[in-house]
Amino acid sequence: MFGNTGSSKRAREEDPDEGSPEMEKVACDRCRQRKTKCDRVNPCVQCIRTGSDCTYNRGHKLKEKRQRVLISSVYERRLEYIANKLDHLAEVVGRLSHGHSSHATSAGLRLPLQPSFHHPSHSSSSAPAQAEGIESTLFAHVTFTAKCLQAAVMDANLPPSDAPELTAALNSLWNTITAQTQNQILECSQPFAEPLPRSLTSDFKDLPIPSLDRIMACLRLAHEGSPSQLYWPFEFGSLGDFTHYVIRACSPGPITEMELIIVHYVLAWLFTECANLTTGDPLLKQDYEVQALVCRQSLETLLGSLSFHVATSLDAVCAMYMATIHCLQHGKPFTAWAFISKASLISQTLGLHSPHATMGPAGIEEAEEDEDKIQRKTRLFWAVYVLEKALALRLGRPSTIRDSDITLPKLRLDRRMASLLHNRLPDWIEVAGLYGRAYDEICSPKALAQTADVRESRIRAVAREWEGVIAARGELYKHPEQWTSHVLAPGLSDFIIHANRATEYSVLASIYRAIPPETEPSSSTPSSSGDRGITPSPESLAAARLSIAETNACITTMLAADADVDNVAWPSTPGFDVWVTESLLVAPVMPFLILLGGLVHSVGSEELDLDILRRIVDGVGRLVRVPRYARCRKYGRVFRVLYDVAAAFVEVRDRRRMDVYGGEMGVGVGAGGELGGLGDLDAYLDWSGGGWG
Structure with missing residues (x-):
């Protein structure tokens, strides 16, 4: 045996073609097949003993040595949980991609196709391809109301004969919402679409700007104009201070992005004012x-290309404040919040909320020498404070300014600083503080954690404060010439007063809407179902009716001014038209939705509230036909489809109630809806006041 082994080793040494080292590490083919031990030489001992051919599979690759990975049971459970979640998300995305298939209820009513908010590209083909939508904060309330309307319709157990009418109205509603969903995504992803020119240098100084002679002509007109004609916002600083910014922008030398934002924003505002005066x-x-x-356009290019880091300076506070106003005028509240919160934080970092910080590092002596600069800081801080508080409540976010940290005296507006057109009323700081308290007492997580009784008492306290503001402003509106030197034409002044009142009553209706609903025993009525959250209180309904009435008065004033060809008092610039449509139609959205909730979940005032809603829908429809107010179309579409669903639902419900009453009381109901036989209208009203019947 030993001789054979030696001969095999010698044969391997003499054979230059012996297998590669890779083959020496594996058994021969026969030993591997028979699972016998092989000495891994060519030929091996087993093959020599049996006289078999010793061959190796040269295509065989060695397996890599496996390494055992130990995973604890905790990680195994986590991995299994993540895998299940991914499977569930994949299933949900698949359903959203293919759309919700309509299915029939027992009554024959088909559910409309609801939009996929994650995939707006799958919207209905019957909807407009690129519809300009309302702002995101209001759009969320519209979507919630649409879902509640649909739930109320489905819970009504309507007969099959009434199903097609309501199905068509609901489908139209969801198609409109789907068409506007993409706009909400674009608002957050790309707030400004102005492209950055390729030839632009990194300091943005080559952005288009009016010629110097045009700028000087505007500045001269502003210098020579009286306060009654041209209102200069006090937070901008003096006109002389702005002239220094213009010189830096139009002459060689460095200039910061913040200074360019100030220059382009103020010039855009100044040229607009000069166009109104010409x-x-x-x-x-x-x-x-x-x-x-x-x-x-240059301003939007700057804002869209703004760097992440913003220097801490007074110019940055002013630039961010101006950017906020520009965004609000063009329906971009979330982008506006990003700017105003930055302005608020920078102003507090600079210490503008404290009177000692406004004196400068040299102390009181420097304050006495530069009183104008201190006044500018004070005015700018309070302007930021007012705008930040209002926008925080509008978006339902906590304010970045704590009132307890402010030691700066409140700014009192004189006649030159106050303006009805620019919403600079003498109580502007007190109202902004009330906005902050409204969020703290109603919307904050701490307030929502309170019991229903505590929440209701706090909400009613805030509502009483706001009713006091409305009453005090009513006296101001009677004589605006006594507290402002900015004179407006009677028609324009009336419009602004009605618009302000519409906003004030809208805020009051929203405050009362937050009152928790009373606990009621479960029943078959839709008002006690799971979507009862939109059931408004009587105070909320009353304030909503007043707000919409003021909006209708605004629309009447606008149409009358447009019909008067000799009327030159109303500005006709695109910027003013944007301001009018945004400020006018944002206010009635919440009152409109509140009245819709009252129509669906209560009985007794359907005819009155439907008439109120119909008038504003028709008024916005007439306003859309005026070219300068074409932006109202985005609100008109939403108002129309919501009204159609509510009107159809109320009509079907009333028809059903008449049929039920006739069956229970033995009363005949004519083709026109009149009661016959022993029918008594008072008895019917008493019977119908208790619910669905």
Whole structure:
């Protein structure tokens, strides 16, 4: 045996073609097949003993040595949980991608196709391809109301004969919502679409700007104009201070992004004001409007390309404040919040909320020498405070400014600083503070954690404060010339007063809407079902009716001014038209939704509230036909489809109630809805006041 082994080793040494080292590490083919031990030489001992051919599979690859990985049972359970979640999400995305298939209820009513908010590209083909939608905060309330309307319709157990009418109205509602969903995504992803020119240098100084002679002409008109004609916002600083910014922007040398934002925003505003003052020369007026548009486009390019880091300076506070106003005027509240919160934090970092910080590092001596600069800081801080508080409540977010940290005296507006057109009323700081308290007492997580009784008492306390504000402002509106030097035409002044009142009553209706609903025993009525959350209180309904009435008065005033061809008091610039449509139609959205909730979940005032809603829907429809107010179309579409669903639902419900009453009381109901036989209208009203019957 030993001789054979030696000969096999010698054969391997003499054979230059012996297998590669890779083959020496594996058994021969026969030993591997028979699972016998092999000495892994060529030929091996086993093959020599049996006289078999010793072959190796040269294509065989060695397996890598496996390494055992030990995973604890905790991680195994986590991995299994994650895998199940991924499977569930994949299933949900698959359903959203293919859409919700309509299915029939027992009554024959088909559910409308609801939109997929994660995939707006799958919207209905019957909807507009690129519909301009309302702002995201209001759009969320509209979507919630639409779901509640649909739930109320489905819970009504309507007969099959009434199903097609309501199905068509609901489908139209969801198609409109689907068409506007994409706009909400674009608002957050790309707030400004102005492209950055390729030839632009990194300091943005080469952005288009009006010529120096045009700028000087505007500045001269602003210097020579009286406060009753041209209102200069006090938070901008003096007109002389702005002239220094213009010199830096139009002359060689470095300039910061914040300074450029100030220059382009103020120039856009200034050219717009000059266009309003220029009435005798149509060509000059048009040129002013064109230059204002150039400045607005350059401003949006700056804001869209703004760097993440913003220097802590007074210019940054002013620039972020101006960017906020620009975003609000163009329906971008979330982008506006990003700017105003930055302005608030920078102003507090600079210590503008404290009177000692406004004196400068040299102390009181420096404060006495530079009183104008201290006044500018004070005015700018309070302007930021007012705007930040209002926008925080509008978006339902906590304020970044704590009132307890402010030691700066409140700014009192004189007649030159106050303006009805720019919503600078003498009580502007007190109202902003009430906005902050409204969030703390109603919307904050701490307030929502309180019991229903505590929440209701706090809500009613805030509502009483706001009713006091409305009453005090009513006296101011009677004589605006006594507290402001900015004179407005009677028609424009009436419009702004009605618009302000519409907003004030809208806020009051929203405050009362937050009152927790009373606990009621379960029944078959829709008002006690799971979607009872939109059931409004009587106070909320009353304030909503007043708000919509003021909005209808605004629309009437606008249509009358547009019909008067000789009327030159109303500004006709695009910027003013944007301000009018945004401020006018944002206010009635919440009152409109509140009245819809009252129509669906209560009985007794359907005819009155439907008439109120119909008038505003028709008024916005007439307003849309005026070219300068075409932006109202986005609100008109939403108002129309919501009204159609509510009107159809109320009509079907009333028809059903008449049928039920006739069956129970033995009363005949005519084709026109009149009661016959022993029918008594008072008895029917008494019977119908208790619910569905």
